[in-house]
Amino acid sequence: MREALAADAVLELFATADAIERHPELTADAAEISEKDAAALSETVTPQGLVAVCRLPRPTLADVAESSPRLLAVLVEPNDPGNAGTIIRTADAAGADAVVLDGGVDAFNGKAVRASAGSVFHLPIVEGPAADVCALRGVTTLAATGSGARSIDELAADGTLSGPTAWLFGSEAHGLPADVLARADHAVRVPIYGRAESLNLAAAAAICLYASARAQRGRS
Amino acid sequence: MREALAADAVLELFATADAIERHPELTADAAEISEKDAAALSETVTPQGLVAVCRLPRPTLADVAESSPRLLAVLVEPNDPGNAGTIIRTADAAGADAVVLDGGVDAFNGKAVRASAGSVFHLPIVEGPAADVCALRGVTTLAATGSGARSIDELAADGTLSGPTAWLFGSEAHGLPADVLARADHAVRVPIYGRAESLNLAAAAAICLYASARAQRGRS
Numbered sequence: 001m002r003e004a005l006a007a008d009a010v011l012e013l014f015a016t017a018d019a020i021e022r023h024p025e026l027t028a029d030a031a032e033i034s035e036k037d038a039a040a041l042s043e044t045v046t047p048q049g050l051v052a053v054c055r056l057p058r059p060t061l062a063d064v065a066e067s068s069p070r071l072l073a074v075l076v077e078p079n080d081p082g083n084a085g086t087i088i089r090t091a092d093a094a095g096a097d098a099v100v101l102d103g104g105v106d107a108f109n110g111k112a113v114r115a116s117a118g119s120v121f122h123l124p125i126v127e128g129p130a131a132d133v134c135a136l137r138g139v140t141t142l143a144a145t146g147s148g149a150r151s152i153d154e155l156a157a158d159g160t161l162s163g164p165t166a167w168l169f170g171s172e173a174h175g176l177p178a179d180v181l182a183r184a185d186h187a188v189r190v191p192i193y194g195r196a197e198s199l200n201l202a203a204a205a206a207i208c209l210y211a212s213a214r215a216q217r218g219r220s
Numbered sequence: 221m222r223e224a225l226a227a228d229a230v231l232e233l234f235a236t237a238d239a240i241e242r243h244p245e246l247t248a249d250a251a252e253i254s255e256k257d258a259a260a261l262s263e264t265v266t267p268q269g270l271v272a273v274c275r276l277p278r279p280t281l282a283d284v285a286e287s288s289p290r291l292l293a294v295l296v297e298p299n300d301p302g303n304a305g306t307i308i309r310t311a312d313a314a315g316a317d318a319v320v321l322d323g324g325v326d327a328f329n330g331k332a333v334r335a336s337a338g339s340v341f342h343l344p345i346v347e348g349p350a351a352d353v354c355a356l357r358g359v360t361t362l363a364a365t366g367s368g369a370r371s372i373d374e375l376a377a378d379g380t381l382s383g384p385t386a387w388l389f390g391s392e393a394h395g396l397p398a399d400v401l402a403r404a405d406h407a408v409r410v411p412i413y414g415r416a417e418s419l420n421l422a423a424a425a426a427i428c429l430y431a432s433a434r435a436q437r438g439r440s
Contacts, residue, residue, distance in 0.1 A: 090423045095413030122415040193315030195342040206423035
């Protein structure tokens, strides 16, 4: 809520008497509602007594392209709002310029917003096809896939990660669609040193996004 | 189930007629049970029709210490079985020698086992105090904390991550206890480049464990 207010995204705010007492700094402009109404409006099992109607910031990929982005995270048909929110949080932490969602869950789904810990309000969340990201000039597109021909360590060593980069992530269940894999500049794997068959999607995304962040700051 | 059988951890296996038909390769030694009994025995909402009684592999920290470990993940009072299982899966993928649990959730909790994608059967899962890990000779202990004085990139650059290392992770809610922070050789932060206040625990653990895996293989 604090993040949504800071981002000037809140159109209307409703709060219970209890929430107004607990958070006077947030609720100066709130309309008071009953506990029952707050529970009915809220999606969570233990509502906080604060419900906001928010304006969804919806920049386009063209807006993002104009800003000469250096790091993008692209989620292709993400099917788990918790994973999507966690990756948005990690992209924010890694200093990404935007997150692009191609289908799948809505980043402003309540569960995704909570998993993002407010990061959906920190960086542009764009809806659009991964193919349009692959068509951006000057941005190397890296498809994260367990079967990638290139290891992420090779790409860090050869300087690929130091330039403007968009990472493409598929869903936990299905990975990236074949047409997206075909369009990307490289199919990239995180090496598996032990006996696990694969990494959890959000864990793999954290390793990829931070490898880029480090390389772009000359610390690879 | 496949992982548990491969690890020779299954003492008794029960399967529905349907599961026996679908998975003949797994159910040669299974006792047939009804769908109703399978549902009653299973924890999940949509049971697979296969229920096993498993022997829990429980090596001690002394066993692990004897094997001259190079990479350990230590979870101190983890409170989310999904996060714990995901970190065990990542530790396995990063080639860790063992995972140590100091309190908190049980790694063999059904939800943790599923989040680990079988990794709880791939590497030793040890129960014991983090203080004992900090007392191991020749192992540098790194406490992962957002307020750490050292950045993980510094430790990669100065060679610290190239030696035998144990990473200590606290709970998502409370972080690491003060006494564990005090015993560790370094308090280490993953740098935040954007506006996120922190990383999700499993994402931070993935970045830390893979930084060590890369450094130990001469790819830092």
